Amino acid sequence: MSWSLRWLALEVKQLDRSVAFYQRHLDLPVRSEHETEIVLGAGTTDIVFRRPTSVPRGGIHTHFAVSTPATEYDDWWDRLSTPFDLTEAEFPTGKSLYFYDPDGNCVEIGQSTDDTGEGITGVFEIVLEVEDLDRAESFYEAIGFTIVDRGDDRRRTRLSTGEFDIELWEPQLGIANARGGVHVDFGIESGDQSPTTVLNRVESPLNVESLEDGVRVTDPDGHRLTLR
Numbered sequence: 738m739s740w741s742l743r744w745l746a747l748e749v750k751q752l753d754r755s756v757a758f759y760q761r762h763l764d765l766p767v768r769s770e771h772e773t774e775i776v777l778g779a780g781t782t783d784i785v786f787r788r789p790t791s792v793p794r795g796g797i798h799t800h801f802a803v804s805t806p807a808t809e810y811d812d813w814w815d816r817l818s819t820p821f822d823l824t825e826a827e828f829p830t831g832k833s834l835y836f837y838d839p840d841g842n843c844v845e846i847g848q849s850t851d852d853t854g855e856g857i858t859g860v861f862e863i864v865l866e867v868e869d870l871d872r873a874e875s876f877y878e879a880i881g882f883t884i885v886d887r888g889d890d891r892r893r894t895r896l897s898t899g900e901f902d903i904e905l906w907e908p909q910l911g912i913a914n915a916r917g918g919v920h921v922d923f924g925i926e927s928g929d930q931s932p933t934t935v936l937n938r939v940e941s942p943l944n945v946e947s948l949e950d951g952v953r954v955t956d957p958d959g960h961r962l963t964l965r
Contacts, residue, residue, distance in 0.1 A: 740881070740900055741781060741782075742860055743783065743963075743965060744782060745783075745785070745801060745923045746921070746922040747787070747842055748788075748789050748797050748840070748920075749788065749795075749839075752775050752786055755839060758838055763779070763856075763857050765784065765857060766778050773791070779857050780854065780856075780860075781858070782860040795920075796960075797841070798842060798917075798919065799863065799917075799919075800864040800917060801845065801918075802845035802860065803844070803846055803847070803858075803861070804847055804849040805846055805849060805857055805858060806849055806854060806855065807852055808852060810848045813834065814834055821837075823835065833845050833847040833848070843913055845862070849861075862901060862902045862904060863904070863923060864903075864917045865904070866918060866919055867905045867906065867907060869907075869957070870894055873894075873905045873956065874905065877905070878896070880938070881898070881927075881930070881935060883898075892907045920959050920960065921960045921961070922960070922963075924963040924965060925963070925965070927964045932952035936954060936964070943957065951964055952964050
């Protein structure tokens with residue numbers, strides 16, 4: 738399976754302040770603007786900024802990772818090291834730097850293994866806080882994600898679609914003291930599988946809503962996933 742992340746929604750206190758932050762520091766363009774939400778483009782993914790006025794709200798203290806070509810990583814470090822106290826980590830696939838936005842979301846910029854494109858080329862990982870790791874794993878495996886990694890103490894699980902990853906964290910602090918997101922709302926392009934076909938694999942899904950162009954389902958921890 739190779740599904741893409743269509744959007745990730747963040748709950749913010751002040752739309753103008755949050756949008757200006759991402760435009761100034763990550764050069765993200767505005768794709769649409771409404772009274773209670775503004776959408777910026779992060780490569781192939783939309784980042785949706787929402788005031789907490791309705792459900793779904795968007796995640797709070799969400800940790801998510803955006804990609805940039807490996808050759809541009811040092812430029813991002815030089816650019817962001819002055820306004821932020823950056824944290825850096827090195828993985829088998831490359832380096833990542835971490836900093837925080839005004840609403841307490843932890844933003845990671847990671848080196849992409851694909852050197853095509855420029856700037857921020859997409860969102861490749863989101864982190865969800867879950868109460869019961871086994872229960873959350875079962876839900877996302879039924880959706881179609883594949884487990885690719887677990888923490889040594891099994892308080893963390895990484896699952897992948899081939900295009901992007903989800904990390905499931907029981908309550909904890911990660912690199913740069915990041916936390917998993919609470920009530921995160923995100924959307925997936927499910928390719929040649931219809932949303933109904935996907936959801937038929939899920940046992941007792943919560944709050945399934947039919948939309949004009951997809952289906953929204955609530956996972957056992959209150960995160961909302963839309964399949965299109």
